[in-house]
Every structure is written in C-alpha cells, then in structure tokens.
Amino acid sequence: MNDPLALVRETATRHGFDVVGVTSGAPLQEALTALTAWCDAGHEGSMGYLSRDPPQRADARTLMKSVRSVLTLAVNYWHDAPAFMSEARYGRVARYAWGRDYHDVVIPRLEALGRDLVDALPGASRSRAACDHSPFLERAAAVRAGLGFFGKNTCLLMPRKGSWWFLGEVLLDVELPGTESETTDHCGSCTDxxxxxxxxxxxxxxxxxxxxxxxxxxxxxxxxxxxxxxxxxxxxxxxxxxxxxxxxxxxxxxPSPWPELxxxxxxxxxxxxxxxxxxxxxxxxxxxxxxxxxxxxxxxxxxxxxxxxxxxxxxxxxxxxxxxxxxxxxxxxxxxxxxxxxxxxxxxxxxxxxxxxxxxxxxxxxxxxxxxx
Ligand code: B12
Ligand code: SF4
Ligand code: SF4
Missing domain, CATH: 1.25.10 (Leucine-rich Repeat Variant)
Structure with missing residues (x-):
C-alpha cells in the first residue's frame, strides 16, 4: 500500500463519508484545558457525565487502549424545507432531528468502515467507532485533524461547508499520516x-x-x-x-446525500x-x-x-x-x-x-x- 491516506479516503467515501481527517491518538491538551474551565464554571448543568473525568474525555485511549490514529468523519445533515411558520399550532424541531436518529444511522456505517480498514491496512487489527455518546471531545479532534475550526458559536465549522454536519470517529491501532493543519480563526470580526x-x-x-x-x-x-x-x-x-x-x-x-436524515x-x-x-x-x-x-x-x-x-x-x-x-x-x-x-x-x-x-x-x-x- 503506497498511500494509506488515499486508501482511507476512498474507503470512507465508499461508506458514505465524504469528509475525513486523521489525527493521532494523543490527548487533546488544549481542549482539556477548555473543558476543565467550562466545567469549573458549572456550564454543563445537569450533564454531570461531562465533568466526571475531563482528562478521560480528552484522551482517545479511554475508548480504545491501543489507539494510534483517530479518523474523524463529518456527515452532512442539511435537508431543505419550507421556512418555518407556527400558524398558531406548530412547534419547531432543530434540523439535526428531522430524520431518523443519527446515532442509529451513522454508527453502523462507522463500524463497517472500521472493519474494512482493519482488513485493508497492513498492521491494523482493531477498530472502534464513536459518535456523540462516547466520552470524547469530538469537535476538538476534528479541529486537530484539520477538518475545520471552532466557530464563536462553539460549533465545528468547515470553510465552504458550514456547520450542518454530524461528527463521528473511527479509532485504529495503526499509525497513519495525519491531516493536521494550522487552525486559524475564520470567524474574523463577525459576531453574528x-x-x-x-x-x-x-x-x-x-x-x-x-x-x-x-x-x-x-x-x-x-x-x-x-x-x-x-x-x-x-x-x-x-x-x-x-x-x-x-x-x-x-x-x-x-443537500445531504443521506436519505435517512x-x-x-x-x-x-x-x-x-x-x-x-x-x-x-x-x-x-x-x-x-x-x-x-x-x-x-x-x-x-x-x-x-x-x-x-x-x-x-x-x-x-x-x-x-x-x-x-x-x-x-x-x-x-x-x-x-x-x-x-x-x-x-x-x-x-x-x-x-x-x-x-x-x-x-x-x-x-x-x-x-x-x-x-
Ligand atoms: C454536551 C453536548 C451538547 C450540549 C453543550 C454544547 C456545547 N457547546 O458544549 C448542548 C445540549 C447544549 C448541545 C447542543 C447542541 N449540539 Co451537542 N453535543 C454535546 C456533546 C455530547 C459534548 C460536547 C462537549 O464536550 N462540550 C463541552 C465543551 C467544552 O466542548 P466543545 O464544545 O467540544 O469544545 C470546546 C473546547 O474544546 C474549546 N476549545 C478546545 N480547543 C480549542 C481551540 C480553539 C482555537 C478554540 C477557540 C476553542 C477550543 O472550545 C470549545 C467551546 O468551549 C457533543 C458530542 C461529543 N462527544 O463531543 C455533541 C455535539 C457537540 N453536538 C452537536 C450538535 C449537532 C448540537 C446542536 C447543533 C443540536 C441542536 N440543533 O439543538 C446544538 C448546538 C449548540 C451549540 N452552539 O453548541 C454536534 C456538533 C457538530 C458540529 N458541527 O459542531 C456534536 C459534535 C455531536 C455529533 N457527534 O455530531 N450539545
Ligand atoms: S446557543 Fe445556539 S442552540 Fe443554544 S439557544 Fe442559543 S442560539 Fe440556540
Ligand atoms: S462569529 Fe459569525 S462566522 Fe463565527 S460562528 Fe458566529 S456567526 Fe458564524
């Protein structure tokens, strides 16, 4: 295999993931500092699981001890719809929740991708899929993998793609070249x-x-x-x-290519x-x-x-x-x-x-x- 990244990209696309980045399994140090400060301020409210053990959430080894690489994948969930009108009888649902439950839709595809990569990548023997519910700072991993940047609204924003994207990960026990790039703040002077x-x-x-x-x-x-x-x-x-x-x-x-959403x-x-x-x-x-x-x-x-x-x-x-x-x-x-x-x-x-x-x-x-x- 001459180009493992090309293989990863091609396999990810085959499983429906058009956007993929790779970072190492090393702890997300900068994000740990931000998460700790966030929890110290009590911002997590009753989501006590977020403050239980911040260092664990910043460390992919919590999910898989032998992790060497973290693939972060983004799933476009934007579907068009008429402008919302309440007509004195309707309530509004956030876009991410319009279709099937994304956990049920995305996780099986991440698992299948992980299995295929273990078969295809020399030296790989284990994979682990994660999406949302796992104790892991997904946005920070995506930023480090060069997918995009933190917007001032705290969402992971991708230049020319926006933020209507779910994040998921496939952890692998093989070292891959990273796709890290220098994080720059593209919000600039906007504060909308x-x-x-x-x-x-x-x-x-x-x-x-x-x-x-x-x-x-x-x-x-x-x-x-x-x-x-x-x-x-x-x-x-x-x-x-x-x-x-x-x-x-x-x-x-x-528009999202995922009909389930x-x-x-x-x-x-x-x-x-x-x-x-x-x-x-x-x-x-x-x-x-x-x-x-x-x-x-x-x-x-x-x-x-x-x-x-x-x-x-x-x-x-x-x-x-x-x-x-x-x-x-x-x-x-x-x-x-x-x-x-x-x-x-x-x-x-x-x-x-x-x-x-x-x-x-x-x-x-x-x-x-x-x-x-
Ligand atoms: C708890 C949670 C929430 C909470 C808290 C949200 C929050 N902003 O923290 C609530 C219930 C409010 C929430 C709401 C939403 N959520 Co939510 N949520 C999560 C969850 C489970 C954990 C997030 C977390 O750890 N928050 C704690 C903070 C401290 O961490 P953080 O936001 O990841 O990043 C901070 C630090 O890392 C730090 N930082 C670290 N390094 C750096 C570097 C730089 C340069 C900077 C500036 C900052 C920085 O800054 C960030 C902001 O404080 C994740 C899934 C996951 N496992 O990660 C999904 C997740 C973040 N949610 C998601 C979604 C879709 C939503 C909603 C859009 C749903 C909706 N429409 O109602 C909203 C968006 C609200 C918003 N503006 O964030 C997606 C976001 C995808 C994306 N493109 O960003 C995720 C990733 C789930 C997924 N797998 O797709 N969510
Ligand atoms: S932070 Fe964003 S998602 Fe949360 S209430 Fe404000 S505008 Fe809505
Ligand atoms: S500051 Fe502007 S560009 Fe940045 S996240 Fe907010 S609205 Fe988007």
Missing amino acids: CLPACPTDAFTGPYVLDARRCISYLTIEHRGSIPHEHREAMGPWLFGCDVCQDVCPFNRFAT APDQGAGPRLDLLELLALEDDAAFEARFAGTPLLRPRRRGLLRNAAIVARNVEATAAVPILEARTHDAEPLVREHALWALAGLDATVARRSAERLVSDADEAVRAEAAAVLS
Whole structure:
C-alpha cells in the first residue's frame, strides 16, 4: 500500500463519508484545558457525565487502549424545507432531528468502515467507532485533524461547508499520516451568532453556558424549565438552530446525500402541538417517535416543551387539550400545562389553578399559587 491516506479516503467515501481527517491518538491538551474551565464554571448543568473525568474525555485511549490514529468523519445533515411558520399550532424541531436518529444511522456505517480498514491496512487489527455518546471531545479532534475550526458559536465549522454536519470517529491501532493543519480563526470580526441567541447562552465568544441553551433545556434537562427562559424559547420545541442559521458560513450548505436524515423519514421540521399534547401515555409517545431523536426527553419532557411553545405561539386552539393535561399523571406536564393556560385563557387557568393549588406536587402548587395571585 503506497498511500494509506488515499486508501482511507476512498474507503470512507465508499461508506458514505465524504469528509475525513486523521489525527493521532494523543490527548487533546488544549481542549482539556477548555473543558476543565467550562466545567469549573458549572456550564454543563445537569450533564454531570461531562465533568466526571475531563482528562478521560480528552484522551482517545479511554475508548480504545491501543489507539494510534483517530479518523474523524463529518456527515452532512442539511435537508431543505419550507421556512418555518407556527400558524398558531406548530412547534419547531432543530434540523439535526428531522430524520431518523443519527446515532442509529451513522454508527453502523462507522463500524463497517472500521472493519474494512482493519482488513485493508497492513498492521491494523482493531477498530472502534464513536459518535456523540462516547466520552470524547469530538469537535476538538476534528479541529486537530484539520477538518475545520471552532466557530464563536462553539460549533465545528468547515470553510465552504458550514456547520450542518454530524461528527463521528473511527479509532485504529495503526499509525497513519495525519491531516493536521494550522487552525486559524475564520470567524474574523463577525459576531453574528452571539447576540442572536434567544436565551443569551453565550458568556462570550467560544463559550456556551449550556444551562441557558434551548437545546439543553428542551432535550437534556429533565425537570421544570426555569421561568426566565420560557418565553425566550419562542417556537423551539426540540433543540434550536438560531446560532447556526445566522452564520454566514452556512450559506454554503448543500443537500445531504443521506436519505435517512431527510424530513420525511422522521419528525420533520415542525410538529402539531395539539397532536403532541394529545399523546396519552408513554406507549403512544414511543410508537409515534420510534427511531427518531425525539424519544430522548421522553413523553413528559416533550409535552413540557409543547405546553411552553403552545403559549409562545398563541395556540388558542390548544386550550381544551391543555386543560386536560392539567390532570396528567406527570407533575411536570401538569405544571407546564397550567403555565401555558395562564397565557392563553385566564378563566380556564384560574379554574384549573383552584384545583391544583392543593396538588401533591410542590412545583404544581407553586404554579397554581402564581396563577391565583
Ligand atoms: C454536551 C453536548 C451538547 C450540549 C453543550 C454544547 C456545547 N457547546 O458544549 C448542548 C445540549 C447544549 C448541545 C447542543 C447542541 N449540539 Co451537542 N453535543 C454535546 C456533546 C455530547 C459534548 C460536547 C462537549 O464536550 N462540550 C463541552 C465543551 C467544552 O466542548 P466543545 O464544545 O467540544 O469544545 C470546546 C473546547 O474544546 C474549546 N476549545 C478546545 N480547543 C480549542 C481551540 C480553539 C482555537 C478554540 C477557540 C476553542 C477550543 O472550545 C470549545 C467551546 O468551549 C457533543 C458530542 C461529543 N462527544 O463531543 C455533541 C455535539 C457537540 N453536538 C452537536 C450538535 C449537532 C448540537 C446542536 C447543533 C443540536 C441542536 N440543533 O439543538 C446544538 C448546538 C449548540 C451549540 N452552539 O453548541 C454536534 C456538533 C457538530 C458540529 N458541527 O459542531 C456534536 C459534535 C455531536 C455529533 N457527534 O455530531 N450539545
Ligand atoms: S442552540 Fe440556540 S439557544 Fe443554544 S446557543 Fe445556539 S442560539 Fe442559543
Ligand atoms: S456567526 Fe459569525 S462569529 Fe458566529 S460562528 Fe458564524 S462566522 Fe463565527
């Protein structure tokens, strides 16, 4: 084999990965410093796994002891869709979640790529695939492999390709020539993403306080959504794209060649709030969203978000179903349904609050007391 990089590129393309970079298995030192500072500031919120052992997340050997090379691969998930309109009944879904769950789609292809490379590369005997859930700083690895640079919105941005890309890795126990290049900051004087954030989640360029990010609040956060962020969430039901939508690098977006990620394969760009709020139990919810990323916050989390968005988009047609949800078995749903009613129909909200003021759950009682006062 004369050119191992050419072989890697050709094999990656055959498996559907058009963008590939290679870096060594050495720890990501600069990113470790940034991650440690980020966690020390408490920016990870309830994602405790991020602060459990930062040095491990910066070290590919955590995933595979014998790693010598890390392939980082980018998967374009941009699919076109009509401009979002709430029409007083729809909530908005972030682009990455429109189609099938990308973990289910990307990981098997990474594994197959790893197997083929172990067969093709002399000296290789092991591979390991990773995507998102693994304890590894994926963006920093991609930067070191020369794929792109950190944008001020903290996303991995690729010149002429933008940021609508997932990242995945294949670890190999054979040393390959790296594709590292000098990282330069292509954002220049642009700061468009920072003031655009609806919840003011950036503490400065390159630093995001996850606790304020709509993506965290609607997907990762399990409890009640702090009142100070509810209105600012606007129509965002699941995730948020604002800091990428405004980024000038994303004008280079081209359609994804991955059909599994297309909007007609999953939840799509918007969801009917009335339909969501009518999902009676976990079984109905799981059947509706099987195979999509929307399962992650579970029924209670997604209905919590739907109630907030219903008020934000003035979905007055949702009042009867929101009133029904004030009887929901989940306190989180009762609490947010009542908050939504308070903004949509004062009479119905008051009627519900008079009952819920003696609810078994403290947060529901507090919401009811706020409505009655
Ligand atoms: C936790 C997490 C989140 C959290 C926190 C996000 C964050 N910015 O840290 C929340 C839930 C908010 C989130 C949101 C989103 N996420 Co997320 N998330 C992750 C996860 C699991 C870990 C990220 C992490 O470690 N964060 C901690 C910070 C400190 O690390 P970092 O962002 O990687 O990089 C920092 C340091 O490395 C440091 N740094 C290190 N070296 C250098 C060098 C220079 C020059 C500079 C300037 C900085 C720097 O600066 C960075 C910013 O502080 C990764 C998957 C993974 N295993 O890596 C996906 C991941 C980052 N998420 C992803 C996606 C798609 C999203 C969303 C777009 C989804 C959505 N639409 O709702 C949003 C984007 C929000 C945003 N602006 O970042 C993709 C990003 C792809 C890309 N092109 O960047 C990833 C890589 C998943 C994947 N496999 O594709 N996410
Ligand atoms: S994803 Fe949305 S809420 Fe999160 S930092 Fe970007 S603009 Fe702000
Ligand atoms: S909007 Fe501007 S500052 Fe923000 S990531 Fe894009 S280029 Fe960088």
